[in-house]
Every structure is written in structure tokens, then in C-alpha cells.
Amino acid sequence: MPRSPGEAESAPRPPESQTMSGPPAGIEEMHATRHVRLEDLNAYYGSNHAVKDVNLSFEPGRVTAIIGPSGCGKSTMVRCVNRMHEEIPGARSDGHVLLDDVDLHASNVDVVSVRRLVGMVFQKPNPFPTMSISDNVASGLRFTGTPRGEISDRVESALEGAGLWNEVKDRLSSPGMGLSGGQQQRLCIARALAVEPDVLLMDEPCSALDPVATLKIEELIGQLKEKVTIAIVTHNMQQAGRVADTTAFMLDGELIEVGPTDKMFTTPDDDRTEQYVTGKFG
Numbered sequence: 364m365p366r367s368p369g370e371a372e373s374a375p376r377p378p379e380s381q382t383m384s385g386p387p388a389g390i391e392e393m394h395a396t397r398h399v400r401l402e403d404l405n406a407y408y409g410s411n412h413a414v415k416d417v418n419l420s421f422e423p424g425r426v427t428a429i430i431g432p433s434g435c436g437k438s439t440m441v442r443c444v445n446r447m448h449e450e451i452p453g454a455r456s457d458g459h460v461l462l463d464d465v466d467l468h469a470s471n472v473d474v475v476s477v478r479r480l481v482g483m484v485f486q487k488p489n490p491f492p493t494m495s496i497s498d499n500v501a502s503g504l505r506f507t508g509t510p511r512g513e514i515s516d517r518v519e520s521a522l523e524g525a526g527l528w529n530e531v532k533d534r535l536s537s538p539g540m541g542l543s544g545g546q547q548q549r550l551c552i553a554r555a556l557a558v559e560p561d562v563l564l565m566d567e568p569c570s571a572l573d574p575v576a577t578l579k580i581e582e583l584i585g586q587l588k589e590k591v592t593i594a595i596v597t598h599n600m601q602q603a604g605r606v607a608d609t610t611a612f613m614l615d616g617e618l619i620e621v622g623p624t625d626k627m628f629t630t631p632d633d634d635r636t637e638q639y640v641t642g643k644f645g
């Protein structure tokens with residue numbers, strides 16, 4: 364959309380970062396530096412007010428877990444961060460999602476850039492069904508100006524970053540769907556990492572996995588938090604306890620309490636948090 368000159372002066376510019384200004388340089392070069400700040404965020408499906416006035420930060424170098432009973436708005440909230448919520452017919456949101464000082468919901472911020480800066484991993488591993496392992500990981504790179512000759516290095520780097528390289532290096536051209544569930548989820552993490560996002564959102568990434576595959580993803584999250592700002596939705600209290608530095612508790616669309624994970628699980632301020640983390644409801 365053309366912008367008026369006045370608008371160009373005053374409107375926020377799309378975020379400048381390594382991921383916007385040039386092709387990916389390799390996962391090894393990534394460092395988590397970006398803050399995400401949700402300010403007065405509301406999200407609706409028609410008249411259903413699913414996320415209510417949420418104010419919450421995701422800090423670099425720290426994993427933020429989002430917990431709360433089914434239907435409380437966790438997925439809706441994270442989908443607002445990378446602007447997937449607006450794709451749902453009848454859905455809308457208001458408020459701000461700031462990546463450092465840039466409002467990702469500003470009208471002049473390109474949604475494709477937002478999705479590149481804010482990667483997402485879903486509950487059910489969703490490799491592209493017709494693509495090989497390698498093509499799955501490379502799929503985002505063709506939008507980044509990565510020279511053709513560098514794509515295989517970038518694929519290797521992303522698979523290394525996702526802890527999958529050693530398991531797949533001899534079958535990169537085999538279908539992604541041929542991997543086990545846990546490997547498929549790490550493939551999806553590699554695909555998200557390949558474009559070197561600043562933020563990685565994970566919506567119950569382990570709920571379809573067995574305990575061994577879950578542990579691998581949790582270890583991976585521990586390593587990746589130094590490289591990318593991470594928020595993870597989880598139903599699993601033990602998982603939040605293991606992976607998260609900060610935990611946020613939601614109930615009926617509201618953010619009830621956020622704090623250091625150990626405090627949230629031992630001495631939360633709000634009675635409702637205490638009831639939830641001790642299994643008294645939800």
C-alpha cells in the first residue's frame with residue numbers, strides 16, 4: 364500500500380535486524396536479544412472475547428511458559444504475536460505487540476516480515492508432506508535472498524541447531540514425513556530456525572510426543588534460549604518447571620499472574636494460580 368510522505372516520517376518502520384537486512388548467516392551466529400511486549404492486548408472471535416487486556420513480556424535469554432486451563436486463550440494470545448490470529452475469519456485483535464520498540468501490529472509492518480522474525484512451532488508436527496527433509500528446512504530460505512550455493516550450509520546449520528543433523532544427514536532427500544514424531548517436531552523447529560527468527564513461539568510442542576522425544580525437545584529449548592527469545596504454551600506443569608525461567612498463568616482470557624517459575628509453583632501471589640498449579644482445577 365502506498366504511504367503518504369507524512370506517514371512515512373512518523374509511522375514505525377519494520378524491524379531492522381540481521382534477519383531483515385540480509386540472508387541468514389548460520390544458527391551459530393544467533394543471539395537472543397529481542398524483547399517482546401504485549402500491551403493491552405485483546406483478541407476476539409466475533410463476540411467471544413478470548414484474550415482480555417493482556418500485558419506481558421517475553422525476555423531474551425529466558426524461556427516464558429504460558430499455562431492455564433483449556434480454552435483460556437493461550438493459543439489465541441501467541442497467535443496474535445506473529446499475526447496468525449488475523450487470518451481466522453471473524454477474528455480481530457487490538458492493543459500492541461512490540462518487538463523491542465516496533466509495533467508488529469502497525470498497519471505498515473509487513474506480515475511476511477513479522478512471520479520471519481517470529482517463528483512458530485505447533486502442537487502436532489506439520490512437515491510439508493510432499494517435501495524432503497532438506498526441502499522442508501530450506502522452504503523459508505528462498506524468501507531471504509540466501510544464495511543458492513549457501514542453502515545446503517544453512518540447512519545443515521538449522522538441523523544442527525535443532526539437534527537433528529546426526530540422525531538425518533544420510534537421508535536428507537527422504538520425505539520429512541518418514542521421520543518419527545519427535546524427529547518431525549525437531550524438523551519443524553529446524554524449519555523455523557533456518558530463517559533465523561528473533562522469537563520462537565511454541566504451542567504445546569511436545570503434547571503429541573513420547574517422554575524421550577519430549578526430553579529431547581526440552582533440552583533443545585534450553586540451548587535455543589540463548590539464540591532466540593522463546594515463549595512456550597504447555598499443559599504440563601512439570602515441563603514448565605523444567606524449561607521455563609518465567610511462567611505466566613492465564614484464566615478465562617486474562618493474565619492472572621506472571622513471575623519466576625519457581626515462585627509461581629511454590630508461593631504464587633494469586634489464589635487462583637495456587638489452585639491451578641496444585642491441580643485443584645483445570
Ligand SMILES: Nc1ncnc2c1ncn2[C@@H]1O[C@H](COP(=O)(O)OP(=O)(O)OP(=O)(O)O)[C@@H](O)[C@H]1O
Binds near residue numbers: 408434
Ligand atoms: N479458530 C477459532 N474460531 C473461533 N473461536 C476460537 C478459535 N480458536 C479458539 N477459539 C475460542 O477462543 C477461546 C480461547 O481458545 P484457545 O484455543 O486460545 O485456548 P487455549 O488456552 O489455547 O486452549 P487449549 O489448552 O485447549 O489449547 C475459546 O473460547 C475458544 O473456543
Ligand SMILES: [Mg+2]
Binds near residue numbers: 437438439566
Ligand atoms: Mg491451545
